[in-house]
Amino acid sequence: MGLAEWFWHHEYWLPPGATWEDMKDTAGSHYPQPQDLLLCLPGALILTTTRLIFERTIALPLGRRLGVRDKLRPPAQPNAMLESFYLQLGRTPRQEELLFLAKQSHLSLRKVQTWFRHRRGQDQPRLLQKFCEASWRFTFYLISFFSGLALLYDKPWVWDHNLCWVRYxxxxxxxxLGWFYLLELSFYCSLVATLPFDVKRKDFKEQILHHIATITLISVSYCANLIRFGVMVMLVHDASDYILELAKLLHYLRWRLLCDAAFVAFALVFISSRLLLFPWLTYHYFVTKFQLFPISCLINLFLLVLQLLHIFWSYLIIQMIYSIIFQGEKRKDARSDTEESERSEAEEPARARAEPAQSQG
Known part of the structure; x- marks a missing residue:
C-alpha cells in the first residue's frame, strides 16, 4: 500500500461501514472531493488582491475623510552602532546596555534613550494602516456572517441536531454551502499569508495557533463531508468577529460612546457564543450523536484547542472590563487589538521617568 493510498484509506476518514464509493458524484448529487481544497490557493490570492484594492480605494480614503490621522513621529538620526544593536539584540535595551551604548557612541544617555524611542516609533504600525486592516476584516466578517445565516436559516438540520447525521x-x-466553505478556507489562508505584513498584536502566537487549527478543521471536515456541522461552527465564530472589528474602527475614530457600546456588544456575543453555544454545539451535534473514528478524534482535538483559545480570550475580555469599570483604566482595543508596539509606546514615559539620568495598533 502506497503512502497516498494509506493516507486516504476510508477507515481513517469515514465512519465504520462507509467507503469512498459512497462519496462518488451521481446524477444530480455532488459530494465534497479532497481535490476541491486546491481552490483555496487561487481563492486566497484573489482575496488578498481584493483586500489590497479595497484598502487603497475604499478604506484609506474613508479613514482620511473621517479624520483618522497618523501621528507625526520624528525619525531616528542615522547611527550604525545603535541600529545594529536595535536589529540584532533588542528594541528596548536595559539600563546597563544604554550606559554602554552611550559611552561607545559618545552620546549622552538621554540622546540614546531618545534614539531608541524614535526608532521604535518608526516600526510602529500607523493608525491608518490599522484602520484599513480592521475595515477589511469587518467587511468580510459581516458579509460572511449574514451570508451564512441566509444559507442556513431554512435548513431543518440546523434546528434539529438529530437530522444533522441522517444518512451520513x-x-x-x-x-x-460548498462555495461558502471554500471561501472561509481561502480567507484564513490569506490571513496566514499576510501575517508578516499585518499589525502584530499581543496575542500573535495565539492567533497563529487559531489559524492553524481553523484551516485544519475546515480542510479535514470538508474531506470527511462534515459540512453541516462545520458550517454551523463557522457561523458561531463569525457572530462576534465583525463586532470586534467594528469596535476597533470606532476606537480609531475616537468615537468613545459608540466604541463602548460596540465593545459591550462584542463581549456579550463573544462570551455567549464561544463559551456557551460553541461547546453545546460541539457536544450535542458531534460528541453525543456521532460515532468516533480517527478523523473525528482529530477534529475533537482541534475543537478543544479552539475552546482553550476561547477561554484565554474571554479571560482577557473580562479582565479588560474589570479594569475599566473598577479601576478606571483607559479603553484599549478589545482582545487581540492591543498591539505590542502600542504597549511599548505607552510604557515608555513611565520607564523614562524611572531612569536616573532621564530629565515601549
Missing part, C-alpha cells in the same frame, strides 16, 4: 456520509453538498 451520503449527504449531497449544496453548491452554495
Amino acid at each position: 456520509p451520503q449527504q449531497p453538498l449544496p453548491p452554495a
Whole structure:
C-alpha cells in the first residue's frame, strides 16, 4: 500500500461501514472531493488582491475623510552602532546596555534613550494602516456572517441536531454551502499569508495557533463531508468577529460612546457564543450523536484547542472590563487589538521617568 493510498484509506476518514464509493458524484448529487481544497490557493490570492484594492480605494480614503490621522513621529538620526544593536539584540535595551551604548557612541544617555524611542516609533504600525486592516476584516466578517445565516436559516438540520447525521456520509453538498466553505478556507489562508505584513498584536502566537487549527478543521471536515456541522461552527465564530472589528474602527475614530457600546456588544456575543453555544454545539451535534473514528478524534482535538483559545480570550475580555469599570483604566482595543508596539509606546514615559539620568495598533 502506497503512502497516498494509506493516507486516504476510508477507515481513517469515514465512519465504520462507509467507503469512498459512497462519496462518488451521481446524477444530480455532488459530494465534497479532497481535490476541491486546491481552490483555496487561487481563492486566497484573489482575496488578498481584493483586500489590497479595497484598502487603497475604499478604506484609506474613508479613514482620511473621517479624520483618522497618523501621528507625526520624528525619525531616528542615522547611527550604525545603535541600529545594529536595535536589529540584532533588542528594541528596548536595559539600563546597563544604554550606559554602554552611550559611552561607545559618545552620546549622552538621554540622546540614546531618545534614539531608541524614535526608532521604535518608526516600526510602529500607523493608525491608518490599522484602520484599513480592521475595515477589511469587518467587511468580510459581516458579509460572511449574514451570508451564512441566509444559507442556513431554512435548513431543518440546523434546528434539529438529530437530522444533522441522517444518512451520513451520503449527504449531497449544496453548491452554495460548498462555495461558502471554500471561501472561509481561502480567507484564513490569506490571513496566514499576510501575517508578516499585518499589525502584530499581543496575542500573535495565539492567533497563529487559531489559524492553524481553523484551516485544519475546515480542510479535514470538508474531506470527511462534515459540512453541516462545520458550517454551523463557522457561523458561531463569525457572530462576534465583525463586532470586534467594528469596535476597533470606532476606537480609531475616537468615537468613545459608540466604541463602548460596540465593545459591550462584542463581549456579550463573544462570551455567549464561544463559551456557551460553541461547546453545546460541539457536544450535542458531534460528541453525543456521532460515532468516533480517527478523523473525528482529530477534529475533537482541534475543537478543544479552539475552546482553550476561547477561554484565554474571554479571560482577557473580562479582565479588560474589570479594569475599566473598577479601576478606571483607559479603553484599549478589545482582545487581540492591543498591539505590542502600542504597549511599548505607552510604557515608555513611565520607564523614562524611572531612569536616573532621564530629565515601549
